[in-house]
Amino acid sequence: MVRGKGRKNRTPGTFGSVDKLPSGLFRAQYYGPDGRRYKAPTLFLAQQDARSWLSVVHSEIIRKAWQPPDMVVAENIKLTFREYAEQWIKTRDLADRTREDYQDWLDAHILPVLGDYPIGSIEENDIRVWYGKLNAETPTLRARVYGLCSTIFNTALADKKVPVHQNPCKIKGAGSVTRAKVIRPATLAELEVIVTTLPPRFKLMALFATWCALRFGELTELRRRDIDLVRRRIYIRRGVVRLKSKERGVAVRKVKEPKSDAGSRDVSIPPHLIPAVEDHLRDHVGPGRNALIFPSMTDENEHLAPSTFSRHWYNACRAAGRWVEAADDDPDSTDHADLTLHDLRHTGAVLAALTGATLKELMERLGHSTPGAAMRYQHAANDRDTAIAVALSKFVEPERDIEGMSNDRAKSRPPRRSRSNGSSPRRRPKI
Structure with a gap:
């Protein structure tokens, strides 16, 4: 052949x-x-x-x-979702607080239902049934839990040793959530009451949160060396994170660098705050360069606890009228402030935007790496819409005034007399 x-x-x-x-x-x-x-x-x-x-x-x-x-490698068809998820969270490069949150979500919401299934056997219908049992009254947590589950499946899909051929998390929009809380930025009048009501050692915290848009973790890790009164600058290089784990009954606090390059920034201090900064440094901060600007009330070398500050913050919110009483017809509701220290960043963003700051400038001042994050802090000031309406009217007011003045002049002008030779007066050329 x-x-x-x-x-x-x-x-x-x-x-x-x-x-x-x-x-x-x-x-x-x-x-x-x-x-x-x-x-x-x-x-x-x-x-x-x-x-x-x-x-x-x-x-x-x-x-x-x-x-x-x-x-092609041999697939472990008996590998359960629990085994893979535990391996995933151990090998993932995560921040400490993020790792704690992920572990809590797995233990409380994902593994009890999906943990014992072989990971390759989980189908789209299994995910839909599981997702339907998540608490719809906590939409933000629900979206984050779903997003974590989808992320684990995406990693498994890319892992050639895992028998996963598709991501079964296909529920449209399940990983995103609309902001449930509508933040109403504090007005300058409310801010004045809040600052006046707070104890002297905490007044500058509220001012820095507003006018410099600093976060609580950034504020509580600020040290004397981070404030430059000559250049009127605050150097944000670190923040303190409060972990869920405890040592001797006390929550562990960890100092870490900002999670993005944008978080490490220099913030200019508005000139009107300089006297308050000088007074605070003199009265409430130790002499060393590493002295905390807002230390614990019991130990100047320890970080301020959120619970300590909150007690005074709630009193200030009551005085400023930013307090919500529990509803009589809702047994689950409680008295609470409708403004947080972090919300003062929204006030600062509004004030900065009203000065004409661009989106890029707002991103740098707020410490955001994406425009979307900065846009969440954009609000219309209470009186801004009225000012816009008044400004719009000015486009037509001059024309109306000219027209009115012309009619008034025509009514008051005496009739022209004819010339002695009987000829009509010469007409003016039209303009």
Whole structure:
């Protein structure tokens, strides 16, 4: 037999080809999605067996589960979601507080339902049933838990050793949530009452949170060396994070760098705050360069606890009228402030925007790396819409005034007398 004669046996319209070898056996081969030609790892006794093998490969390509033969590894089909998730969270590069949150969400909301299933067996319907049982009254937590589950599946999908061929988390919009709380920025009048009511050692915290847009963690880690009164600058290089873990019954606090490059920034201090800064440094801060600007009330070397500040903050919110009483018809409601120290950043963003600051400038001042994050702090000032309406009217007021003045002049102008020669007065040219 001439070499190659009668060996090609490809039916038009089918996937791959089957070649009959001189030995009488059949060899299957095909072109993969990467454009390369691959052969079956074994020869077949019958042509139909070779075709069946090609059909299986073709289905893998259609399902996007195909891998080059040299990359195929043995899959652990008994690997449970719990085993993979625990391995995932250990090897993931996460901030300490984020790691704690993820572990809590797994333990409380994901693993009790999905943990014992083989990870490769979980389907879209399983996710929908699980998601439907999550508490809809906590939409933000629900979205974050779903997002974590989807992220774990995405990692497993990219891991060739895990038998996951698709991400079953396909519920549209489940990983995002609309802001539930509508923040009403504090007015300058409310801010004045708040600052006046706070104890002297905390007044500058509220002023820095507003006029310099600093976060609580940034404020409580500020040290004397971070404030430059000559250049009127605050150097934000660190923040303190309060972890859920405890040592001797006290929550662990960890000093860390900002989570993004944008968080490490220099913030200019408005000139009208300089006297208050000088007074605070003199009366409430130790002499050393590392002395905390807002230390604990019991130990100047320890960070201020949020609970300590909150007691005084609530009193200030009551005085400023930013306090909500519990509803009589809702047994779950409680008295609470409708303004937080962090919300003062919104007030600062509004004031900065009214000065004409661009979005890029606001991002740098607020310490945001994306425009979307900065846009969440954009609000319309209470009197701004009225000012815009008044300004719009000015476009038509001059025209109306001119028209009115023209009519008034026409009514008061005496009739023209004809010239002595009886000729009509010369008309003025139209302008």
